[in-house]
Amino acid sequence: MRVLVTGGAGFIGSNFVHQTLATRPDVEVTVLDALTYAGSRSSLEGVLGDVRFVEGLVQDGALVDSLVADADVVVHFAAESHNDNSLTSPGPFVQTNVVGTYELLEAVRRHGVRYHHISTDEVYGDLALDSPERFTEETPYNPSSPYSSTKGASDLLVRAWVRSFGIEATISNCSNNYGPRQHVEKFIPRQVTEVIDGRRPRLYGDGLNVRDWIHVDDHNSAVWAIIDRGQMGETYLIGADGEVDNRGVVSQVLELMDRPGDDFDHVTDRPGHDRRYAIDWTRLRDELGWQPQYRDFRSGLAATIEWYRDNEAWWRPQKAAAEARYAATEQVL
Numbered sequence: 001m002r003v004l005v006t007g008g009a010g011f012i013g014s015n016f017v018h019q020t021l022a023t024r025p026d027v028e029v030t031v032l033d034a035l036t037y038a039g040s041r042s043s044l045e046g047v048l049g050d051v052r053f054v055e056g057l058v059q060d061g062a063l064v065d066s067l068v069a070d071a072d073v074v075v076h077f078a079a080e081s082h083n084d085n086s087l088t089s090p091g092p093f094v095q096t097n098v099v100g101t102y103e104l105l106e107a108v109r110r111h112g113v114r115y116h117h118i119s120t121d122e123v124y125g126d127l128a129l130d131s132p133e134r135f136t137e138e139t140p141y142n143p144s145s146p147y148s149s150t151k152g153a154s155d156l157l158v159r160a161w162v163r164s165f166g167i168e169a170t171i172s173n174c175s176n177n178y179g180p181r182q183h184v185e186k187f188i189p190r191q192v193t194e195v196i197d198g199r200r201p202r203l204y205g206d207g208l209n210v211r212d213w214i215h216v217d218d219h220n221s222a223v224w225a226i227i228d229r230g231q232m233g234e235t236y237l238i239g240a241d242g243e244v245d246n247r248g249v250v251s252q253v254l255e256l257m258d259r260p261g262d263d264f265d266h267v268t269d270r271p272g273h274d275r276r277y278a279i280d281w282t283r284l285r286d287e288l289g290w291q292p293q294y295r296d297f298r299s300g301l302a303a304t305i306e307w308y309r310d311n312e313a314w315w316r317p318q319k320a321a322a323e324a325r326y327a328a329t330e331q332v333l
Contacts, residue, residue: 001024001028001072002027002073003020003222004074005017005030005077006058006076006077007022007077008031009033009035010033010078011110011186012220014044017044018044018046019221020023021050021051030053030062031052031053032067032078033056034055034057034096035057036320038183041053043314048132051077058096061103061142064107067107068108072113072182074104075118076104076115076116077118085158086146091200094146097150097154098154099193107166108167108168109167114169114227116223116226116227117154117170117171118136119151119172119173121173122145123134123152123155124141124142125144125148127276127277129210134279135173137235137236137237137284139294141156144233144274154236158171162233168230168232170234170310172237172238173210173235173237174219174238175213175238175239175277176214178215179217179307184318185322187211188249190322191249191250192305192308193308194256195254197319201250203246203264203265204266204267204273205270206269207250208275209246209275209276210245211245211246211249212241212242212279213295213297214239214240214242214294215293218291219238221229222292230288236287236288237279237283239278239280240281243276243278249264250264250265251302252297252298256302264265265303288326
């Protein structure tokens with residue numbers, strides 16, 4: 001099987017590549033990545049010699065067409081994904097998330113290639129903190145930011161290409177990922193690296209915003225379950241029953257790193273900050289027989305902290321650039 005992985009040098013995509021090469025020796029992997037600030041060849045250290053690596057944009061139609069023509073399956077991870085960045089500069093989100101998805105869909109249509117689209121639970125908006133509800137595949141879209149709205153738009157493009165042109169495609173919407181190789185701009189690695197550097201973490205607003213955390217390896221194993229056994233044209237939600245509020249995450253990070261759990265500062269909340277995400281992944285479990293391996297968030301978080309302790313050379317070059325961007329805005333998520 002020849003698999004084209006877009007965004008394969010980013011956080012989730014690079015972990016997908018590592019996992020695929022470790023568990024599926026019959027798969028040949030091509031990585032397409034623009035190597036923006038969020039993607040790095042260093043995330044593919046140890047496997048670069050085993051993949052075909054192409055630097056380029058998903059919105060480059062000619063390049064995308066040539067790569068899709070040589071693939072059996074396309075797994076589309078590439079995306080602009082940071083909410084704060086989408087609020088300050090939404091244009092790149094439209095280009096990558098919408099135009100890039102369009103170019104891929106046209107290419108898979110021309111060449112008859114199987115396509116899997118990686119999306120987010122943020123397309124559904126948010127839930128009340130005291131609500132028993134969770135997002136399901138039938139939840140209406142209600143995005144809150146340029147990021148989530150462009151991801152929602154890309155999902156709708158996939159659905160339209162399935163219905164109008166009959167492409168073979170599936171979609172997955174996943175909850176918040178954590179684990180190795182996540183850029184230091186993101187919430188958990190930002191807090192972990194702040195503590196490593198002896199600083200106090202900063203937390204938006206009251207810190208009670210709830211996220212449904214899933215380890216990146218579980219996300220990627222679910223993606224393979226969908227590729228192998230998913231029904232064409234369908235959407236599957238990926239979660240692991242990992243609801244924790246942001247204050248709780250920061251407190252656990254601090255405690256696991258031998259600091260008091262309340263050793264953090266509050267900063268002004270982000271505009272339009274979603275309150276709660278929660279995933280109902282019943283369909284994935286019942287139809288495809290998938291189960292997460294990391295059911296204990298605290299132990300997964302401890303392993304993630306150790307990865308960042310042991311791989312300072314990977315994240316240190318990112319840190320100074322990210323902190324310079326954040327200095328004026330106090331971004332933390």
